[in-house]
Amino acid sequence: MLTLCLDIGGTKIAAGLVDPDGELIHCARRPTPNNAGAEEVWAVVADMVAAERAVAAGAVGAVGIAAAGPIDRHSGTVDPINIGCWRGFPLRDRVSAAVPGVPVRLGGDGVCMALGEHWRGAGRGARFLLGIVVSTGVGGGLVLDDAGYQGRTGNAGHVGHVVVDPDGQPCACGGRGCVETVAAGPSMVRWARAHGWVGTGARALARAASTGDAVAVQAFDRGATALAAMIVSVAAVCDLDRVVIGGGVAESGRVLFDPLRAALSCRTGLDFIRGLQVAPAELGSNAGLIGAAALVASTT
Template structure:
């Protein structure tokens, strides 16, 4: 059995044909080129996959998307894609593969599910995993005992919108001081530039942090502290075993993950919180695609 997996992020779309054992038969990734018409990028990235694996071979579609989303209606309204408000993503992709099942979940939920399926071989048959995507925004999703926990509206896990600073900056979601206002790539760059850094983007900020530039290092430490607040809040509520971190900003590696691990360890007061493992996704950019496929594949 082979299915189409689609991963919708704030700056790039990816798609893959995934077999039942998790093997990726074809894969494509495209930057979001037309922010006013994201569906053009969607059709292009899916078309690149179906050019290699014919649509007739694909037996379903799994979608991981930045949110908020409505899995019942099949619509998405990603905070960082303003052109999509209530966009009928399930219908749009279902129309490309008529008669096949289509399943929708959050992108971080899919990342966590992909890690549970293929990236955490030491896990037992039960347990709780938080996936965090740190990129243009900050997303999250839970897998509990092997199944994604979506919540009544499909939006469980929006960890980027836990309040890190009640007096903080306005967030695109409408609140203030959310984790995303400190720890997303654009937020980190904005803060660094306001404090004298002259670089352009999150990639350059990461390179400067690795090189020991003080303001860049501090931008990552601030982000790590905000993320640690969210992680420990979720862990206190759900007794988490693992946190896996992915996304473009997380690709910076130790300059984010080391201070994140230190902040979690420093502030984990309760004994059960101290067993929590925090690590980068072991599957890289494929975690979300594998999790989206797992929404459809029999498990």
């Protein structure tokens, strides 16, 4: 049997079919409607679910959902920061009604990314894993003792809101000085432009850094330092053995990973943190779908 998987975020909605070995055998993506009502967004999800069921031809045995958060895994509702029209939206119940007779599991997109990389990507073989997505924001998820860890409500692993500068910039979460305010793509771009860089967008900033532009290099150094501070803190709490980093900003490669590893080497004083492995993600945009299938497998 196949698992029908959804990965729902503020930019795109993905749906796919994953086999028992973790292979994504079919996938479709559509943009998340902008400035739309709750039912308009749901209509896109419902259409995609119906299309995947048709492809599966009756072979769907379960549904896994990776959703932008916050979520409530007990009630099955979601309140995504980046889908403003979904407030207390009963996502799990809606999907259950659309795919009757099979179990439906809901998880945060961060923990599903981590589970996907743990199962089929750069996290294979790690028992204690932190998955991080560095993109428009900074998200994350934990795999502890080989199991996805969701916490009390399903929102464990929101590492983008670890505070690294108590007197720093205000964050969308309502806090101040979160990692996301320094290391997310738009945050690095804003800092660079405020310091004289004239380009636009995180990809352009990465290209500028790769050619030695001093301001762009410093922007990535700041972001990497903030990520390192957060990683060391989480590693100290959770006794991690590996960190896997994906997302658009992480695709800049050495521009991010070289200063990140240098910053980590200056901050890992504890013996049990010194061996921490940091690796680029391998599954790209498929990690959430594969992780949603892993979430089903781990809870059934």
